[in-house]
Each structure stands twice: as structure tokens, then as C-alpha cells.
Amino acid sequence: MKLFIDSADINKIKMLTEYYSIDGVTTNPSIIVKEGKPFLPLLKEIQSSLGVEKELFVQTIADKAENIVEEAEYIQKSLQGNIVIKIPVTSEGLKAIKLLSGIGIRTLATTVYTPLNAYLAAKAGANYVAPYVNRIDNLTGNGIQVVKDIVEIFVKSNFNCEVLAASFKNTQQVLEVCLAGAHGVTASPDIIEAFLKVPSIKENVETFSREWYELYGNKSLLD
Ligand code: E4P
Numbered sequence: 001m002k003l004f005i006d007s008a009d010i011n012k013i014k015m016l017t018e019y020y021s022i023d024g025v026t027t028n029p030s031i032i033v034k035e036g037k038p039f040l041p042l043l044k045e046i047q048s049s050l051g052v053e054k055e056l057f058v059q060t061i062a063d064k065a066e067n068i069v070e071e072a073e074y075i076q077k078s079l080q081g082n083i084v085i086k087i088p089v090t091s092e093g094l095k096a097i098k099l100l101s102g103i104g105i106r107t108l109a110t111t112v113y114t115p116l117n118a119y120l121a122a123k124a125g126a127n128y129v130a131p132y133v134n135r136i137d138n139l140t141g142n143g144i145q146v147v148k149d150i151v152e153i154f155v156k157s158n159f160n161c162e163v164l165a166a167s168f169k170n171t172q173q174v175l176e177v178c179l180a181g182a183h184g185v186t187a188s189p190d191i192i193e194a195f196l197k198v199p200s201i202k203e204n205v206e207t208f209s210r211e212w213y214e215l216y217g218n219k220s221l222l223d
């Protein structure tokens with residue numbers, strides 16, 4: 001199961017990729033704008049921290065399919081490496097996904113709120129769909145159930161499209177989408193760091209060290 005960082009914060013990306021096995025970075029216009037930096041240089045900076053072989057997801061902003069395709073081609077030719085174009089699942093977005101799929105540009109259908117949104121995106125040729133788990137929950141829907149239903153439809157229809165669950169407020173939601181069969185998750189640095197926030201780990205490690213040094217003094221395991 002893939003793990004992506006949902007952020008454009010260079011320091012966080014560097015830290016998380018140093019310590020954890022990360023498959024790439026997802027961005028959207030709100031995430032980009034938060035950094036207050038020029039668009040393409042920021043994306044290039046992310047790639048040099050992440051490695052160009054890892055997937056970098058970049059979202060379009062145009063409304064009309066032809067303009068979305070134009071933006072996608074511009075992003076693709078301006079950046080090297082493994083780029084996936086994120087496109088919202090509007091009717092124009094679906095048309096753009098279909099056109100891009102025809103010319104071999106990889107896409108992720110974003111702002112997915114229902115299993116049928118995802119179904120249309122997979123039919124159009126999207127490589128990924130991103131159901132917005134927490135935003136669905138905020139609408140009194142059931143984000144986890146939406147992920148389960150999408151996974152079931154994709155398996156039954158044999159779609160070659162991955163479910164990349166997105167929009168998380170806590171680690172429990174991440175755990176549940178993992179169990180629901182999502183192919184990947186994208187989460188903010190805070191949520192990823194929270195995977196390891198178990199006080200017992202630190203307590204146990206401290207006990208191991210204390211007991212070791214009580215018997216062996218200051219000797220390391222290599223002495
Ligand atoms: C990723 O594809 C989405 O843009 C993102 O996860 C949305 O997350 P949010 O609901 O926490 O803003």
C-alpha cells in the first residue's frame with residue numbers, strides 16, 4: 001500500500017522522506033498557495049527533496065476540458081520525472097481525463113465524494129481516484145464506506161485504477177481505509193507523524209537502555 005505526503009512544505013518533505021518509506025507527494029492549489037512561493041520552482045524544489053523517480057501529483061485549475069489538457073501538458077513538459085495530473089471530477093474534468101489518457105498522460109481524479117464519481121473517473125481512464133474521506137464525513141456521509149464501495153466496484157469491474165484515499169483528520173480514518181483495501185493513502189505530515197505517536201514505544205526503549213547500561217556500564221553493544 002502506497003504512502004504519500006499531502007503537503008508542499010519542503011522541510012517536512014525532507015524529514016519524512018529521510019525517515020520513512022514514502023512513495024511521493026500530492027499537492028492541490030490550497031497546499032501550493034500555503035507555501036507562498038512561485039509555482040514551478042516550488043514543484044522543482046519538492047522533486048529535488050523527494051527524488052524525481054517518486055510520484056508528484058500536481059492539480060490543474062482550468063474549468064474547460066481543453067484548457068485542463070493544456071495545463072496538464074504544460075506541467076508535464078515543465079517538470080521531469082514521475083508526474084501525475086490531478087483533475088477534479090466535473091464533467092469537463094472527466095472529458096480532460098479521457099483526452100489525457102489517450103495521449104498517455106497519467107491522471108488522478110480528485111474531489112471524489114461518491115462511488116459513482118470514482119466509477120466515471122475509472123471509465124474515463126484515470127490512473128487514480130482520490131476519495132475525500134474526512135470531507136465526506138463532515139457532510140454526515142461515511143468516508144470509509146465510500147472507499148470500501150469504490151474498492152469493490154474496481155475489483156468487480158477489473159478497473160486498472162488505484163484508490164488513493166485522501167483528506168484525513170485522524171489516524172483512525174487512515175487505519176480504516178487501509179483495512180478497506182485502498183491502494184494508497186495521502187496524509188498531511190502531522191497525520192503521518194502521528195502514526196508513531198505511541199508513548200509506550202519511548203517508555204519501552206528507555207527501559208531497554210536503562211537495563212542494558214545498568215549491567216554493562218557505558219559500553220555500547222559494539223564494545
Ligand atoms: C488530496 O488529494 C486532497 O487534495 C487533500 O487530501 C484534501 O485534504 P483536506 O480535506 O485535509 O484538505
